[in-house]
Amino acid sequence: MSVQPLEVLYTAVATAENGRDGRVASDDGKLDVVVNPPKELGGSGAGTNPEQLFAAGYSACFQGALGVVARQEKADISGSTVTAEVGLGKLPNGGFGLKVALSASIPNVDRDTALALVEKAHQVCPYSNATRGNIEVALTVA
Structure with missing residues (x-):
């Protein structure tokens, strides 16, 4: 399957700090969440x-x-x-x-x-x- 060209209509930008145990935020500030591994994977499960x-x-x-x-x-x-x-x-x-x-x-x-x-x-x-x-x-x- 080949990649088809895309006319981009919108681009979302988000940056993660500390991977799965840190924070993710969008460049416009509308999304800013703590991320943690779920308890099922040995994490705290405190964040998303x-x-x-x-x-x-x-x-x-x-x-x-x-x-x-x-x-x-x-x-x-x-x-x-x-x-x-x-x-x-x-x-x-x-x-x-x-x-x-x-x-x-x-x-x-x-x-x-x-x-x-x-x-x-x-x-x-x-x-x-x-x-x-x-x-x-x-x-x-x-």
């Missing part, structure tokens, strides 16, 4: 962690993509939610990797329509396009 930040970004982005698709399809997605679960684990080569489970709840459409909307949103979402072929992403409709 990169996986939670990724889950928040992916779920918000996917919800936005779902809105784009729903407008095109004239589908009512009011009251819908998207939940992202991001798993961190060891890869066979000794490195670390991620896997994602996205679950959409779309109460105002039937299940088949919801599944079709989620599949189409997965083709539109920038996070889905960035992760496609790199990590496992499972899609479900709640």
